Amino acid sequence: ANINRRTTCATGQVTSNAACCALFPVVDFIQENLFDGGECGEEAHSALRLSFHDAIGFSIHGGKGGGADGSILQFADVETAFHANGGIDDITDRQTPVFQALSQTPAFKPLNISAGDFVHLAAAIGTANCPGAPRLKFMFGRPPPVAPAPDLTIPEPTDSVTSILARFADAGFSPSEAVALLASHTIAAADVVDTNIPGTPFDSTAGTFDSQVFLEVLLKGRLFPGPNNSSQPGEVLSPLAGEMRLQSDFLISQDPRTACFWQAMINNQQLMMAEFKAAMAKLQVLGQNTAKLIDCSDIVPVPQPFTQAIKYPASFSRQDVQVACPILPFPNLATVAGPAPTIPPV
Numbered sequence: 548a549n550i551n552r553r554t555t556c557a558t559g560q561v562t563s564n565a566a567c568c569a570l571f572p573v574v575d576f577i578q579e580n581l582f583d584g585g586e587c588g589e590e591a592h593s594a595l596r597l598s599f600h601d602a603i604g605f606s607i608h609g610g611k612g613g614g615a616d617g618s619i620l621q622f623a624d625v626e627t628a629f630h631a632n633g634g635i636d637d638i639t640d641r642q643t644p645v646f647q648a649l650s651q652t653p654a655f656k657p658l659n660i661s662a663g664d665f666v667h668l669a670a671a672i673g674t675a676n677c678p679g680a681p682r683l684k685f686m687f688g689r690p691p692p693v694a695p696a697p698d699l700t701i702p703e704p705t706d707s708v709t710s711i712l713a714r715f716a717d718a719g720f721s722p723s724e725a726v727a728l729l730a731s732h733t734i735a736a737a738d739v740v741d742t743n744i745p746g747t748p749f750d751s752t753a754g755t756f757d758s759q760v761f762l763e764v765l766l767k768g769r770l771f772p773g774p775n776n777s778s779q780p781g782e783v784l785s786p787l788a789g790e791m792r793l794q795s796d797f798l799i800s801q802d803p804r805t806a807c808f809w810q811a812m813i814n815n816q817q818l819m820m821a822e823f824k825a826a827m828a829k830l831q832v833l834g835q836n837t838a839k840l841i842d843c844s845d846i847v848p849v850p851q852p853f854t855q856a857i858k859y860p861a862s863f864s865r866q867d868v869q870v871a872c873p874i875l876p877f878p879n880l881a882t883v884a885g886p887a888p889t890i891p892p893v
């Protein structure tokens with residue numbers, strides 16, 4: 548099983564399975580038509596969120612949806628109406644014509660790319676556009692989705708930690724895997740939590756897949772980013788102007804079941820990348836018969852590395868950290884010089 552077979556495609560690229568060769572031009576097509584040639588922008592961020600909202604509609608006990616099957620794209624009319632999918636219609640509307648073009652242009656038509664393959668490949672490519680991200684796996688060959696996922700499978704920022712962890716457990720994820728998946732919020736912004744301030748990021752570096760979010764969620768709150776310091780359901784006080792702190796992220800950072808793994812991610816780029824990659828590999832094949840899928844991970848672009856030490860935002864220090872893990876030493880971090888920043892929308 549560990550035999551390393553390599554195929555050189557007609558295009559010169561190398562992959563472990565010849566069936567993946569035809570996907571290299573698909574990656575280029577998606578980069579050009581969905582991600583503005585390879586950006587870690589809003590489409591990349593929301594492609595990652597879409598893969599979560601698609602896949603999590605699944606239960607290891609049965610009775611929910613088909614998991615990572617692309618139902619959220621194919622049956623967008625149904626699933627985008629769910630409360631937890633607020634704002635998701637932006638990315639399903641952006642992805643649908645690109646997906647349809649793949650199934651209609653003669654060069655790509657024979658590949659029969661399913662909605663599930665498209666959603667989860669787009670997430671892998673979009674994430675790869677963000678420096679510091681791990682190179683996610685891509686498994687090829689999901690059958691078309693058969694039905695929309697039911698409502699109420701996607702965690703909301705107003706939910707308790709117990710209910711969030713219960714939902715993750717029902718889908719097959721441990722509390723640590725849930726924390727690992729929340730590394731995604733390092734490349735994230737909110738459009739609909741507070742509709743007055745679309746594009747409000749969850750950390751000061753929404754264009755970089757660093758561990759800054761795990762630090763900033765722990766910093767003492769000072770304000771709400773909304774107009775006149777106004778707040779919305781699902782937010783708690785944020786440490787930085789222009790930044791939003793989700794109640795769910797904060798409570799997970801403080802809960803005894805998750806606090807130490809949360810803290811362990813801070814300034815540990817390699818741990819964060821490895822844990823996020825492993826949890827995403829599981830997420831992106833939920834409900835799929837992996838024996839029937841081909842490992843085409845070689846087609847996923849290689850992300851730029853992020854190798855710097857992370858820092859406290861200007862004006863913050865160890866004194867501002869709401870430490871919730873009593874057993875691990877808190878990392879020593881420098882502070883950016885200058886006055887407290889205002890984080891611009893993304």
Ligand code: HEM
Pocket residue numbers: 589592593595596599633634702703704705711728729731732734735736737738739740741781793795
């Ligand atoms: C406790 C579980 C989670 C909750 C409560 C949650 C909640 C949210 C909320 C409220 C937003 C902002 C939506 C908006 O206003 O536009 C958001 C954005 C986002 N979430 Fe999560 N999330 C969770 C887990 C995840 C996971 C597991 C992933 C991926 C693996 C993910 C990826 C993202 C991304 C990338 C965005 C940013 C989208 C963009 O910038 O367009 N989230 N999340």
Ligand SMILES: [Ca+2]
Pocket residue numbers: 732733734750751752753754755756757758759760
């Ligand atoms: Ca970041």
